[in-house]
Amino acid sequence: MYDKMLRERELKVTPQRIFILEEIRKMGHAGIEDLHDKVKEVYSSVSLATIYKNIHILVEENILREVPVHGRKSVYEINIGDHVHMCCTKCGEITDIMNIDTRPMILEAERQSGQPYERIAVMLQGVCSKCRNN
Ligand SMILES: [Zn+2]
Ligand SMILES: [Zn+2]
Known part of the structure; x- marks a missing residue:
């Protein structure tokens, strides 16, 4: 399902990207650092910077949305429209x-x-x- 989403936007479909999206879906709202911990369990060499970069691209493409949280770092969610x-x-x-x-x-x-x-x-x-x- 996410591979199609990525392909439609001409983004490279990497197992890591799919994994990131799956994890965010499971977590509902994910902070970058928590996400990094999850991804590291499977892709042990992945850096925080790589997670940032991927999240940034996915937000730009409207696949993810940034949710600003007062007094804390933003969390990210699958874009399911305004709520x-x-x-x-x-x-x-x-x-x-x-x-x-x-x-x-x-x-x-x-x-x-x-x-x-x-x-x-x-x-x-x-x-x-x-x-x-x-
Ligand atoms: Zn509570
Ligand atoms: Zn939400």
């Missing part, structure tokens, strides 16, 4: 909230500023259910 994020203020876990329509916010912002917007990134903060039950 809202929730970041736990205790454990830092990032969760997707898929069923919130963010268009009204964009429309209201456009109405107020008179200029168009392409996308919106919403990050909610709170305590996740795991931390609340501990």
